[in-house]
Amino acid sequence: MTPANELIFLALGGSGEIGMNVNLYGSQGKWLMVDCGLSFSDPELPGIEITLPDLDFIEERRRDLVGIVITHGHEDHIGAIPYLAADLKVPIYATRFTAGLIANKLEEEGLSGQVPVRIVERGEPIDLAPFQVTYVPLAHSIPEGNGLLIETPYGKVFHTGDWKIDRTPVLGNPTSADMMTRIGDEGVLALVCDSTNAFSLEESGSEADVIEGLTKSIGEAPGRVLITTFASNVARLDTIARVAEATGRRLALAGRSIERNVKVAKAAGYLGDFPEVVRYDEAMRLPKRELLILATGGQGEPRAALGRIASGQHELKLGEGDTVIFSSRQIPGNEVAVGRIMNQLSDLGVITVTDRQVHVHVSGHPGRPELKQMYDWIRPQLLVPVHGEARHLRAQARFGLECGIPQAFFQKDGDIVRLAPGEPKKLGETRIGKLVLDGDVILPAGGSTMNERRKLAYQGIVMVSIALGKNNALLGQPVVRAVGLPVEADRDDFLGDAVDSAARAVERGADEERLRENVRLAVRRCATAWTGKKPIVEVLVMRA
Structure with a gap:
């Protein structure tokens, strides 16, 4: 998919989930990436603490990628950079504090100097043709939160990143109503907006x-x-x-x-x-x-x-x-x-x-009063909710329409959406996925290693060793070991039965692959009969 004379939006992370924010804009054969974050793991990924977005789509098109612009320094917006950005071979743009966080992460991973990080000043446009990007200060729970005004041949997009309205921030300056109003006065095609607190009826509150x-x-x-x-x-x-x-x-x-x-x-x-x-x-x-x-x-x-x-x-x-x-x-x-x-x-x-008992936390994301204020400032033709689960995105889409925005478009990770020219339209879908950081290795979350680990966690494993002589004659009894099967009280009886099952499955004259599979299936049937589980069964064949 190469963008032609059009403006394309594609989320590779963060739309339909909390965290792992990665958004792409495409136009005239080029792509611009906004943010590159990670997310926490879940119980379906044993042994994994963080997950990363699968950037295969843009990696295949990295020659057409003009740069990565970062809204702010939270992990769900910059956390994947040390693991994935080096393969993209493009500069990263960020304000000073965020750039410092990124540089520190790259140094820890031994990547200093391999990924160019360029410091940008707010209010000064960056030319990433066919895009022009201007950083606009927005209050958040971290210094230098920014929205991005992205100018394209087909209209302007205001991409909020994470934001809130904090009239008395502890660090930094409050969002400028005058600046936001001027942006709206100049005309905005699309508002791509944080949806995390779309159900909240109250403002997020001030850090003070x-x-x-x-x-x-x-x-x-x-x-x-x-x-x-x-x-x-x-x-x-x-x-x-x-x-x-x-x-x-x-x-x-x-x-x-x-x-x-x-x-x-x-x-x-x-x-x-x-x-x-x-x-x-x-x-x-x-x-x-x-x-x-x-x-x-x-x-x-x-x-x-x-x-x-x-x-x-x-x-x-x-x-x-x-x-x-x-x-x-x-x-x-x-x-x-x-x-x-x-x-x-x-x-x-x-x-x-916790904050349920005492006021010890305020969110960094906008409630409905703040969303309404943003709509009034920017006055977009189109609202594209991002940064949230499906229920958050749909809630903001409905709220935006109620507040008078002419159109709202629900999209999720992998949806290729044409924003302009003409009516917004879903053109198709691309494959998306998650990667996991397992120790020092990056793996697909749905790959064979994680599938085996899930099965180990839920079903256990049985290991069988068989020594064979000529014509597959058994040299002694098979050796069986079981890990993670619910046979505590009956372990010895189960292992005896499994040994007999393995021995009976040895077939004279069979080739090694067929023999190994016969033993595997026989031992698994035995384990299922004893436990109701279907464990992984590994068979080791040794020959004299």
């Missing part, structure tokens, strides 16, 4: 509003306090630093990503008043009421700092009467993992506090 709730909760806490939030929420990190000073507590950082983001933020001119942090050994010697820990792991990641603290595998310790404050919202799909951490903390005697 969180200070009171955190100060109260921490001030009243009798012991040590740990706050967990997204490491990339630099505005919240600044808030927590202020609260630590107001409540007379020393601050300790737990989690490499928080340490990294504080360092990058300071280098970019943010967090100028961030206090000196205490080392872990010093932190544990402080009186309990004098310590505040800022930690990663609020989404239940077992290897993050909070997960290791909850399981007693970290230098920082919590116990009876201490408090953990979740200053973040659970991402859909992480409820079980977060609940597991909370239960571990409860077993330690730790009190947990």
Whole structure:
């Protein structure tokens, strides 16, 4: 699919799911990529913590890719860059703070200098013909949140990225109503807009509003306090630093990503008043009421700092009467993992506090009043909801029409949509998928390795070893080992039956492939009869 004299939109991630945002615009034979993020894993991917978008579509067309423009520095918008961007061989464009985060990630992966990162200034157009991109400041929960004004031969697109209306931001400046109105006055074909909070009837609220709730909760806490939030929420990190000073507590950082983001933020001119942090050994010697820990792991990641603290595998310790404050919202799909951490903390005697009890978090995404304000500013001809599950996208599409936008187009990952000329139209679909980071290796989420691992998790495995002489004569009994099968009380009897089944399946004169398959099927039937499971059966044949 090569875009002709038209404007094409294609989401490879983030439309129909939370996270993993990747959007493509195509025109006159060229493509422009907006963002390159990752997402958390789910229980269907055993042993996997993060997933990445499959960029096969644009990798096949990388000669026509003019660049990657990044809206802001959250993981679901930049997290896949160290793993995927080098293969695309195009420059990445970002504002200073976001560029610092990206450069740090590339350095950690040994890719410094291999992926060009170019710093852009807000308000100064970038020529990526046939596109012209201008960064427009929008408030968010991280410094330098930006919308993108993308000018094309077929009209202007305003791509919001993640945003909110914060009239009293802790970091940065509030969104300029005058600037947004001017953009709308000049005419906008399409508004491609964040849908995460499309069901919320209230504004997301200001970051400044969180200070009171955190100060109260921490001030009243009798012991040590740990706050967990997204490491990339630099505005919240600044808030927590202020609260630590107001409540007379020393601050300790737990989690490499928080340490990294504080360092990058300071280098970019943010967090100028961030206090000196205490080392872990010093932190544990402080009186309990004098310590505040800022930690990663609020989404239940077992290897993050909070997960290791909850399981007693970290230098920082919590116990009876201490408090953990979740200053973040659970991402859909992480409820079980977060609940597991909370239960571990409860077993330690730790009190947990969430935004359901105290005002300790505000969203970085727009509720309906803010969406309505954006519509009034931009006045697009067409609304294209992105960044959300299908229910969020459809909810925003309906709301946009109710607010007077002439057209709204529901699309999902893989849909190739012509925005102009003429009426918006779905032209077709392209294959999409997910990749997983498994250790140091990137694999397809639906590939043979992950399929086998899922089957191992659900069905178990049986290993059979057979020694054969001439004409497939058995040299002793087969050896059978079972892992993950529900045969605890009957293991010896089951293994005896499986050995007999394997021996009976050995066929004289059969070629090795047929013999191996006969044994595999016989042992699996035996396992199914005993357990109701259909395990993976691996057969090793040794010959004298």
